[in-house]
Amino acid sequence: MSIDHLRSHWGFTRTPFTRELAPSMLFQSKGHAEAVARISWLVSERALGIVTGEVGSGKSVAARVAVSGLDTSRHSVVYLANPAVGTRGMYAEIVSALGGVPRYQKAALIAQAASLLAQQEDELGRRVLVVFDEAHLLEATQLEEIRLLLAADMDSRAAFGCLLLGQPTLRRRIRLGTHAALNQRIALRYSIEGMDAEETTGYIAHHLKLAGRSDTIFSSDAVSLVHQVSRGLPRAVNNLATQALVAAYTKGKSTVDESSARMAAAEMDGE
Numbered sequence: 263m264s265i266d267h268l269r270s271h272w273g274f275t276r277t278p279f280t281r282e283l284a285p286s287m288l289f290q291s292k293g294h295a296e297a298v299a300r301i302s303w304l305v306s307e308r309a310l311g312i313v314t315g316e317v318g319s320g321k322s323v324a325a326r327v328a329v330s331g332l333d334t335s336r337h338s339v340v341y342l343a344n345p346a347v348g349t350r351g352m353y354a355e356i357v358s359a360l361g362g363v364p365r366y367q368k369a370a371l372i373a374q375a376a377s378l379l380a381q382q383e384d385e386l387g388r389r390v391l392v393v394f395d396e397a398h399l400l401e402a403t404q405l406e407e408i409r410l411l412l413a414a415d416m417d418s419r420a421a422f423g424c425l426l427l428g429q430p431t432l433r434r435r436i437r438l439g440t441h442a443a444l445n446q447r448i449a450l451r452y453s454i455e456g457m458d459a460e461e462t463t464g465y466i467a468h469h470l471k472l473a474g475r476s477d478t479i480f481s482s483d484a485v486s487l488v489h490q491v492s493r494g495l496p497r498a499v500n501n502l503a504t505q506a507l508v509a510a511y512t513k514g515k516s517t518v519d520e521s522s523a524r525m526a527a528a529e530m531d532g533e
């Protein structure tokens with residue numbers, strides 16, 4: 263079975279439930295829209311915010327959309343995809359993203375990062391957003407260094423907006439006594455929840471429509487099952503819906519019924 267077979271069986275003009283969608287093509291669930299709005303607010307306030315959610319809940323996508331809405335002549339975005347670079351790596355990435363050549367010595371590197379961050383707004387009139395994705399993986403020392411960087415400005419305000427994206431454990435970690443100072447600085451806390459049943463229904467229909475099918479392909483039983491198993495988390499919905507399309511196709515069916523969705527769920531369970 264190839265993607266081409268699947269496409270022609272269902273009459274899709276493009277493969278549905280794929281990962282990369284242009285911001286304008288995303289589904290506007292409540293959680294998604296709220297997260298995007300709040301992240302945009304964070305940039306304008308130069309505040310520290312934390313957005314949490316389970317794996318595949320749409321955190322990175324929401325940040326990408328919020329960033330894509332920024333005027334590029336007036337904003338600089340530093341996106342750190344992976345915290346597993348140590349504290350030195352963290353500063354080096356910030357410096358490189360802002361066009362500097364990271365200094366070797368750590369104290370010099372820290373000063374360099376702080377000054378480049380301040381310079382963006384003071385001299386270039388550009389607002390900065392630093393995004394730490396997978397922030398639940400940040401080490402305690404990294405969290406402390408982020409706090410110091412935020413406090414580096416003489417101004418009571420930070421020189422930049424800072425967004426921590428992570429799994430729900432991040433919230434608990436930051437609430438621990440050791441991070442009290444960082445915790446107090448947090449101006450935005452938002453948790454992206456799974457979509458509700460109605461949204462999952464709309465989400466599936468949305469993806470199918472983008473693929474050229476606006477009629478009903480999934481039975482309502484199948485949609486309910488996908489919702490239940492995925493708990494409304496977009497990535498899990500994508501995977502289940504795709505496997506359900508495959509299962510129905512291999513049985514020669516022209517709709518995805520409950521038994522196809524059940525086969526998909528069982529397969530994914532076994533992974």
Ligand SMILES: Nc1ncnc2c1ncn2[C@@H]1O[C@H](COP(=O)(O)OP(=O)(O)O)[C@@H](O)[C@H]1O
Nearest residue numbers: 281288289294317318319320321322323496497
């Ligand atoms: N609003 C949305 N509309 C369409 N697809 C979405 C939306 N939000 C998330 N997705 C899908 O779910 C996947 C997981 O989202 P992602 O932001 O990577 O999750 P997280 O960062 O929380 O682990 C994305 O690759 C995308 O395919």
Ligand SMILES: [Mg+2]
Nearest residue numbers: 321322323395
């Ligand atoms: Mg992510």
